[in-house]
């Protein structure tokens with residue numbers, strides 16, 4: 001019998017808000033549990049989430065982070081960013097930034113990240129090289145929705161072609177060890193194994 005899942009209070013509050021807002025793109029609890037586990041492997045780490053939604057994924061990451069770790073979470077949609085700021089205001093380790101992640105990543109010249117959870121299409125697919133370039137040696141790239149399902153809502157989930165292309169390409173990344181975890185929506189975890197190329 002698996003241990004009962006301890007759901008962080010912030011996650012419960014954000015999930016409730018997502019329902020009220022009719023927002024159906026938040027991370028599922030199995031994904032969230034993995035995010036918390038991975039965040040806990042980076043004490044004092046710099047974490048980045050791309051696509052905040054209404055703060056569910058951030059709530060899981062924060063629950064795994066130690067007091068010295070910091071999270072930046074990027075959300076392009078002004079209303080979602082505003083809701084997330086409210087949801088996450090009680091935790092001083094997180095900064096919600098309303099921005100297009102591609103523009104933000106291009107302009108970013110701070111320290112590389114120890115974990116990036118990419119949960120928005122363009123930075124995950126077309127601009128993945130940019131996203132990967134901001135990961136520190138030993139740092140993690142994490143995303144979900146890597147097993148396509150015919151049951152997915154095409155309005156909010158990727159097409160089969162996009163998923164298949166992602167799966168083929170990510171295994172070819174020379175700078176990363178990659179694992180595709182084929183459960184739930186499918187998760188990709190990859191670790192940078194090379195020094196950063198500078199940015």
Ligand SMILES: C[S@@+](CC[C@H](N)C(=O)[O-])C[C@H]1O[C@@H](n2cnc3c(N)ncnc32)[C@H](O)[C@@H]1O
Pocket residue numbers: 025026027049050051052053054055056057058074075076077080099100101102119120121122123
């Ligand atoms: C799948 S939802 C995020 C769910 C959230 N990460 C979670 O775990 O609950 C994707 C979010 O990414 C945002 N988004 C899409 N493209 C973006 C971009 N280029 N930059 C920043 N945010 C983006 C959308 O507005 C949406 O709120």
